[in-house]
Amino acid sequence: MHPFNYIAASSVDETLAVLDELGPRARILAGGTDLLVQLRGERFEIDSIVDIKQVPEARALHVGDSLIIGSAVPCYQIYENSEIANLYPGLIDAASLIGGIQIQSRASIGGNLCNASPSADGICPLIVHSAIANIKSPTTDRTIPVEDFCTGPGKNSLQNNEMLLSIKIPLPSKGFGAAYQRFIPRNEMDIAIASVGSAITVDTIDSNITHARIALGAVGPTPIFAKKSSDFLIGKQPTQHVFEEAAEIAVGEASPIGDMRGTPAQRLQLVRVLTQRTLTIALERAKTNL
């Protein structure tokens, strides 16, 4: 492994100054559960690692007008927070199945997003919860919907002098429910062959769907916001038949590759099954939230 310096940044300005000076020769360290493995595997080399776990904005986790998750907040802090667990069930599904307990002590949802894996468990739930990425550079602040953040396998839209500061998720409305499921060969500790996140909103126990978002993982170069199947659901009755139809449309929005984890046909079948299942769970959760 190429030797690198360690900088424990105490502020956003200090972090950005290092990125501005070193560009791609510096990387931000949050939980390190992807970055340290990649450095050890000599996927790329850097001269400095900037630890942001002491940067107040990166540690922030609070619910106000919206949920703010600092980019270095580890998974366990999210799922052990009962207020967040009640409001953001899809996010909790993901935070509690990323890696094992050891990984959840360190790995952050922000890092999961920046790592931009097509199979990242954290990203589909963010998409269905309508999350926004807050990005900062030395000169500008910008925001981008999470579904537009990843640009390819392992690639994101951050410039060399930019950092992901936090993720902002709007407060869910009454009658909102969400769920995330993945398929893996083992029970725990594996990478998704395919995964689906779903969110729906209903006004009353027997009303039509007023809002829906479906996101697909590991079936394209990035996690996919499945807009056609999401839009199809709006105005429909939330029945199993309608969920089956939405799942067929979602299958058409996936473009999986075949690799050692699974064939395209298996992945498309998983999209079909997991879309129906997550919509069903999202509906159950929505009904408890009326």
Added chain:
Amino acid sequence: MDSPKKIAVNCELNGKPAEFLVAPYQSLLETLREVLGLTGTKEGCNDGNCGACTVTLNGRIVDSCLVLGAEVEGASIDTIEGMATPDGLHPLQQSFLEEAALQCGICTPGFLVSAKALLEREPHPSEERIRLWLAGNLCRCTGYDKIIRAVEKVANQNS
């Protein structure tokens, strides 16, 4: 680039103050084994899959191969070396012996540190909960059942 300078780190290690120098790119696992001579923590995969290097960092279990030594400034770390007392083995260690919950033993320190953290948090976990909590620890010898039984035995002794 000049070779990175070593960093002085102060932390609490197994309940006692510790001070050491680490290269900024050294993992906590390397720091424990090679700088501090605490070889009870084992290296398995060195990429966060196997849990053999599990230690407790500020009360949470972590894979020490995925933490930098430089990151533990001011932190509290507990390793397998801190588990037994001068009075004897920790109940989990005793139970692992009695239930034959190990064969080659490489994974054992990691399992013990993980199981201890679970029982301190949840004294009476279900079998399912124990299996889920220990999913980040791999064992290629026992088939897991003996390990789960050893942890359940201690949980049943808890008041």
